[in-house]
Amino acid sequence: MSGAACFADARAHLVSALDACIGDSRHLKRALARAVVAGLLPDPFVSARAVAAAAPCDLPLAYLAFRAAVPRPSSFAFASLIRAHSASLDPSPAFSLFAAMLRSGLYPDRFVLLSLLRASARCTNTSPSTVLFLHAVALRRGLHSDLHVATSLLHAYASLGLLDVSLKLLDEMPQKSTVTYNALISCCAKSAWYEHGLDLFTEMLLQGTHVNADTLVAGLSCCAGLGALGHGRSIHACAVRRLSCLTSELGTSLLQMYTKCGSLEEARRVFDQMQTTRDVSAWTAMMSGLAMHGQGEEALDLFERMMKDGVAPDSMAFTTALHACSHCGLFEAGAKIFKEMKGVHGIEPRMEHFGIMVDLLGRAGQLEEAMQIVESMPSKPSKVVLGALLHASMANGETMLRKQLERQLLELETEAGEEGGFFVGVSNLYAAVGRWNEVCKIRNKMVEKGLKKEKGFSLVEVDGKLHKFLVADKRHPLTMEMYRTLHGMDSGGMMLE
Template sequence: TCSPSRSPIPVARPQPHHDHIVVLRRCAARARQVHARALRAGARQPRLWNALARAYASDGAPRLALLACLHMPVRDMYSFPLAFRLCSRLSAFREGLCLHAHLHKLGLAAHVHSLNALLTMYFDGGQQESARRVFDHMPQRTVASWTALLVGLERHSRVHEAMQVFCDMLGAGVTPDEAALVGTLSACTHCGCLEFGASVHGHSVVRGLGLDLVALGTSLVDMYAKSGAIHISRTIFERMSRRNVLSWSAMIGGLALHGLGLEALELFHEMMEVGLKPTAVTMTNVLTACSHAGFVEEGWKCFALVKEGFGIEPTIEHYGCMVDLLGRAGMLAQALEFVEMMPVEPSGVIWRSLLGAASTHGDLKMGELAMNRLALLEDPAAGDYVMLANLYAKLNCWEDVGRVRTRMNDSKVRKVSGYSSLELDGIVHKFVVGDRSHLQSDSMYEMLGAMNRVCLENSNAKCCYNRSSELKTSRFVSLEQLDEFSRSF
């Protein structure tokens, strides 16, 4: 039970000896012995109970540490930060709410370190609005307060809000620390805001935070790679004075993402030469590189290394990479055999990968099998129906195409329109085919019309409108024009 205002420990006058606190600081393993003595003596001094809770926590006994926090006869301002962190670690959010109430009852609600820990606890418990209210009502804020809010928002995919917090932080005259910079870069990575990420990079340089900070350097490598600037990413990686396995994994993943499979594999071998052991994420990136580059034999070797070479239990992601590798190579029979021999139950992602490969290579039997297996696990998405319809269309099975479209409509599944995006002045603008909702759409279509006329004059039909539209219906012949449309903006 959790009742911070009451304690099952009997109240008594004797005060604990100073020696108990010294023992706890020097030897956390003696915590149980000191705890028993404190109970027998009816100890009430907060300093002793705080030391006891910290000793339990450092000795790998977080539950006992939290119990010590909950059963404290008397608490002070130093009791709550650890207690809130323990509630986060153990997902003991009901107890955290009780402690929050007791914090107010004791008149300690202005203690910034307690509120910082409380803010993080609410984010860990998924109570984002409660976390925001804690921040908004803080009488004073430290850099840790801003960082906790920023990181919490980013972890819950509220990336634009996290980026705004970074701007507000600078506006309030607070200098971001490494954790705040890393959190902001992660937000930029998720929404593809290269320009904003580059400005964060510039801010770190001005502050004198160099690439000797591994976490910051790794975040920059990841942000630039996933935002399309792979050459900048590689340059930063090469200039990092210290790298850990996350740094190598990020760079390998970035190269794989850009189809630079050979470079990714070379970097992987270089990583092993320096004596670093890859993680499960590293091997996923390596297998992805093999898949994108079409290195089937090398892919099999790397997959064998996952368990036999590095002692990593293969995950569904590793199996998925192998299915994708075989599917891209047109080895659909081998891919199906691999799926059927997997020691784990194939997920929808596995069957979706096989469906995509079947659609690409025109294997009707495999495509129908993959779609049926996928439908047994989850409701097919719009893209799944589209892949199957495209497969039928490729084989001129038009009645089946209509049947798939009807099934898609009956399921009330709608295809999500493809879009192109462009970042300008820190804002990401999205453009959909035939879109006229943008405030500057008239200017953009005027520019695009001028571009179209130039293309026609030079007989470059690839970048032109469908002539039947006569520049009025705003209909494009392919998604390639989307990029030109966004660039005209």
């Protein structure tokens, strides 16, 4: 056998060995060691296969193989690493790798593009220009009409909150899949575009696009946001008709929908049906529903039962349990849970937990303790935490502290370039204590920045049709009658609940 043939043979052998241990870090290390000994790891082809095999389970090892390539890593090696990062907790290194890839003169292919779009959608701090750039790349390379690329692109825009762009893209897509719709509907729910989400759901049914369990989950989130009980019920019926059993995801969405729509009874019924499929999410949704309806004690009972059932609480479960305590005035129970969170369960409290604790202690009149919480925090308190403390100091007549907090909060606001909603929130806090000077200052600042708060509105479902009412809305033909009824409820001493 000639030298060249021998080399090729050894290389092929090694590559198949590498492929055989994808995801198995220990075996991979052994195969890599053999590659090094045989002097084959620098071969870009071998290196790339090693990167691909190691990336899903052992990133440092993948980088080792990546850097070994001579003269440089191949496109395939870049793609594997970028893909691994796009799926990880912090996808941002995917972009540095992409930059390095471009610098070494390699073009992004379909796989790289898909991974980068996924990374954009999952990063919390992606800038719109990143997605715009990837969009341009897709167009330039003629990949924009590929169904998966188009779906990922639409999802990337939607994750930024640019839903109008996503909807336009959807409109222009020659073919759309279930996944395309699911991605968009769930983003609508996340960005409070509930009505659009439900419209898309209906559109799917009308044009015969297949609806799966995930579609129903996304649709239910929209119903929950709208309080559209009727629509929620028909999605529930749809689920019962199509699926043999309730998955925990679907059950959890149903719980959320029913409790947010005010039907605790139906939520309970679903929860009872879920005996074998209850996980942390399901327990959490039920707890939150109870707390929402003023049943804090029951929520805490559920929290206890969950742990007895052997389901470990996570960060969100604690958020919910603490909120139940704060909301229902169970101050001692809340303090105990907060302590045990780290002490017994080893879960580090985060910003939300601190915020709820400050709120809870403030309501209990324990301002000292609330301040201690803020001082004990590992990072700078967010505006929510400071706002809770401000609220507490106002309720407790602490002028000094209040003044200090007001200054801090305003600084935070101005540097962050906030949206309208929070400005209004802060100005309401000032208004509540009659500090009209401060109210004026904030309002002026908002005008300067061209910020406007979206008008408040409520939605009411009657006979399956949604009706929208803006603040001080008088356009409905039956306006007078409605206001009369409202006033009647006020003065007639009619009690709700």
